[in-house]
Amino acid sequence: MRNSVLLAIICILLLPLMMKAQEPAVTRSAAFDDPEYGSGRLLLATNGNTLYFQFTRRKGIAVTVYDRQRQRTPIVYNPIRSWSNWRMDEASLKGVFEMNGQAVVFMEKEIKRDLNLYRFIFDIQSGKLLQEDLVESIHMPGLILMPTGEFLPKFYVRKDPASEYYAIAIFNERRGPDGQRMKVMHYTPAHQVINTGEYISTEDRYHHVVFLDMYVDRDRFVSLASYHYRENAISVKNAEIRLSSLQPGRVGFGHQSLDSTGDYRDVKAALKYNQEEGRLYLLTSVHAKSVKENNIMQQSKFAFDYALQMTIFDPLSLQIKRQYFVKHPQLDDYVKDHLKYKNPYYGLIQDFYINPDKSVNLLFEEIYISEDNMSSADSSLVNITGKKYSTRLGEIAVVKLDSSGREINSYAIAKAQQAGVKMGMYYQNRGGLGKISFLGRRPYFSSIPGFYSYRYLPANGAIIYNDYAVNMNSMDEDYRTKKDVYFMSDANAVLATYDGKDIRKTYLFGEPSGEKEARFAELGISTYSDDGKQYATMMVERKGRHLNAYIVWMNL
Numbered sequence: 001m002r003n004s005v006l007l008a009i010i011c012i013l014l015l016p017l018m019m020k021a022q023e024p025a026v027t028r029s030a031a032f033d034d035p036e037y038g039s040g041r042l043l044l045a046t047n048g049n050t051l052y053f054q055f056t057r058r059k060g061i062a063v064t065v066y067d068r069q070r071q072r073t074p075i076v077y078n079p080i081r082s083w084s085n086w087r088m089d090e091a092s093l094k095g096v097f098e099m100n101g102q103a104v105v106f107m108e109k110e111i112k113r114d115l116n117l118y119r120f121i122f123d124i125q126s127g128k129l130l131q132e133d134l135v136e137s138i139h140m141p142g143l144i145l146m147p148t149g150e151f152l153p154k155f156y157v158r159k160d161p162a163s164e165y166y167a168i169a170i171f172n173e174r175r176g177p178d179g180q181r182m183k184v185m186h187y188t189p190a191h192q193v194i195n196t197g198e199y200i201s202t203e204d205r206y207h208h209v210v211f212l213d214m215y216v217d218r219d220r221f222v223s224l225a226s227y228h229y230r231e232n233a234i235s236v237k238n239a240e241i242r243l244s245s246l247q248p249g250r251v252g253f254g255h256q257s258l259d260s261t262g263d264y265r266d267v268k269a270a271l272k273y274n275q276e277e278g279r280l281y282l283l284t285s286v287h288a289k290s291v292k293e294n295n296i297m298q299q300s301k302f303a304f305d306y307a308l309q310m311t312i313f314d315p316l317s318l319q320i321k322r323q324y325f326v327k328h329p330q331l332d333d334y335v336k337d338h339l340k341y342k343n344p345y346y347g348l349i350q351d352f353y354i355n356p357d358k359s360v361n362l363l364f365e366e367i368y369i370s371e372d373n374m375s376s377a378d379s380s381l382v383n384i385t386g387k388k389y390s391t392r393l394g395e396i397a398v399v400k401l402d403s404s405g406r407e408i409n410s411y412a413i414a415k416a417q418q419a420g421v422k423m424g425m426y427y428q429n430r431g432g433l434g435k436i437s438f439l440g441r442r443p444y445f446s447s448i449p450g451f452y453s454y455r456y457l458p459a460n461g462a463i464i465y466n467d468y469a470v471n472m473n474s475m476d477e478d479y480r481t482k483k484d485v486y487f488m489s490d491a492n493a494v495l496a497t498y499d500g501k502d503i504r505k506t507y508l509f510g511e512p513s514g515e516k517e518a519r520f521a522e523l524g525i526s527t528y529s530d531d532g533k534q535y536a537t538m539m540v541e542r543k544g545r546h547l548n549a550y551i552v553w554m555n556l
Helices: 002-018 085-090 329-337
Strands: 026-028 040-044 050-055 061-066 076-078 092-099 102-111 114-123 129-139 154-159 166-171 180-187 193-200 208-217 221-231 236-246 254-257 268-274 279-287 305-313 320-325 348-354 360-377 383-401 407-413 417-419 455-457 462-467 492-498 503-507 517-528 534-543 546-555
Touching (some): 040 517, 050 546, 129 166, 180 208, 208 279, 268 348, 417 462, 462 517
Antiparallel strands (some): 102 114, 180 193, 236 254, 305 320, 534 546
């Protein structure tokens, strides 16, 4: 009896340690001042080097190279010729890749009503800019510029995750003067065109063609998914989701329309490929009422409720192999039992991963977007109106489905963050693409999306996010007890793992010594090695009011 009581006391004392995740080995670079948080991107090269890109308004594209031993070479400043460096904030980042033993950056920039796509090629050893090319250009008539950019053409770049082949797509949501709606060019790693496909329609029954996603598999094929619809003043009619394939030796696209998508509304999607199975997976979010399905996702009380559909198809024949709508009743039970929800979980889809056994891990996050109208007067006393967005990024959820779409296991982690920007569905899947943030030397981190949300590490299933110490140290997972993270500089990076029963957490960069110390991560610039076994991101360390930045590496 006495031994049993002693054992029970020991177990109670050790419980907090047992509930902690194993702290990974983290290597950090030498400290540096980062004057423009939000403007950086990382690339892990196959030769062991790490390249840190900073897109600056003063000196162009600055590149720092770290060697295998994580030693830093001097920063190389690369002024660009295609536009004024001061207008860097008007450019959009379309991708940072390794190709043909070089680092390649794609950027989109409008210049005098021409929308241009540029390719910048860097030496992977020194970071020096070797080549600056205008890849494609589209002239935009003044009329197209009128409706707030809604119908502007757009460039999309996708690289094969398993090779260095890539593709560029040009999409015109509305028909241009020559009838072109989309154009796709398939490239080798040496930037030679393998194939080109165009979709031209002068008498198309669809008003809009929307790019959903695209996938490249070496020199075998380029597959893309698009959403076509016609609308009147009150509804969407004659919609369809279309699968397309571009293959060497064939002229133009092959197309296949998905059945029963005629009423689909507000569609977004992501494509991934299962190498073992040889199948593409299209994960589609759609307005729930338009497909007469129960909603599992909700963006706000006054926005659409969404259903989530998975379509598995052959990328060459475009034949549908499996299709199902996602349900997660086990997750709903989990959040009620552990996080003390009263209602089901309605988080938005962020990304998904395919496992070798054809099971799928779906990543969700509770997201609520708020908007406020703003009004101000400029120096000429002209009234300027606009909208200010804020986003609450809440509870994380991971749902595992088997090959038929049946839920196998699910769990959730209580989290509450308040960002001063708009962040929505598929944010993690899209990565650090889009406009580059420039926020000055003393940033307000709430305006930088990269510090918010979370990162899922597919190699070991761990999750990284920034949180207050008071939330991290509490054993209570009731979501109502979590303090909202408003000030990112007071947060610390947390590593959380799920062992099938419990959530285990630890400080990723070490436990802070008090309120005057914090170590948080800019997850938006994170990158993985090609084999997925190494992860790199940027850590910001605050001691008092002083901030230092570090590049950090983890072996998974």
